Amino acid sequence: MKLPIFLNKNIISIDIGSYETKIIEAKKSNNSIQVHKAFSFLTPDGCYENGHIKNERALIDAMKTILKKNKISSKIAYLTIKSTEIITREIPFPVVEPKEIEGMLKYQVEEYLPMDVSRYVVQHKIIGKVFDGEKERVNVLVVAIPKEIVEKHFFLLTELNLKPAVLDYQSNSISKLIWFADSINDGTFISDKTIAAIDLGNNSTNVSIIKNGRLQTSRAIEIGGEDLDNNILSFFELSKKELLEEKLKIEDISVIEEGYTDYNRLINITKTTIENIIDKAERIVKYYTSKEIENEINVIILYGGLSKLNGVDKLFSSYFSINTVILDSINKVNIQVDPIKYLNCISSLLRDEEV
Secondary structure (H helix, E strand, O other): OEOOOOOOOOEEEEEEOOOEEEEEEEEEOOOOEEEEEEEEEEOOOOOEEOOEEOOHHHHHHHHHHHHHHOOOOOOEEEEEEOOOOOEEEEEEEEOOOHHHHHHHHHHHHHHHOOOOHHHEEEEEEEEEEEEEOOEEEEEEEEEEEEHHHHHHHHHHHHHOOOEEEEEEEHHHHHHHHHHHHOEEOOOEEOOOOEEEEEEEOOOOEEEEEEEOOEEEEEEEEOOOHHHHHHHHHOOOOOOHHHHHHHHHOOOOOOOOOOOOOHHHHHHHHHHHHHHHHHHHHHHHHHHHHHHOOOOOOOEEEEEOHHHHOOOHHHHHHHHHOOOEEEOOOEOOEEOOOOOOOOHHHHHOOOOHHHO
């Protein structure tokens, strides 16, 4: 969903999750993003799951309350979403004009995507060129989002008396932010590298491979923080607060000491869950690196809730033999609170034509 773009105005950007919903009010200039307000609230139980709004009224009421409490005045709204039901494919086309690709997709999309096209909103973007034998082709990333997801998010914003302007896919958002920011963590330059950006979220894990600021491949893995919590709770009787406290006590999940203790059991459960994610992420990385001889990953960037586990970067680095960093800060973003928590909100402010 892409309606007229509003320039030089404060924008409300919203990232709804099954566990927590984040909202910012911000403005983008040529050289920076200025976040004026940033706040979050726990998404009411049962309201949101895998990109689907399950209880519209409860979610609308909760959002109305939080927007009023934080005195949000802007009416222009951007949304960023993630769902394992979003289908992404990289499709090579003959070298033709962009408008011709749109026409070809319109009539041939069912040949490439195993789905009932009438149930999806299909968008595409050119991400580069590939060679099929000796023939050059245009590589096109096609994203198909269930219409129900799009329509319910649109309805949500209108019920909040907001003006829906953009609905963005989170993998597309993060690729634009990496290109715009140039560097992360106070000096690590990344815009010229091929990156596996891995969002270790609550409901799922998103793997986005980005080359020179362009999204090349994106896939969702149906394992996240919620699975880790359930795995721990199957062995330990803990409240939500106690569960969080136990995870914060972990010194390094890449190290399991000798002895049969509750702490070692906790480490083992956590490590096994992360390794399950890594195993599935490896398939996505291999898919990308096997497509072209020169395809390689230079760095892995971890963010999202599970990236806060001590030692998670060591597990990824050891498994892939690739430099792995935890995202802590982003160049060109001015915000008074943790920028990583609001990463998806921030990145959705950038439009394709601006990068």
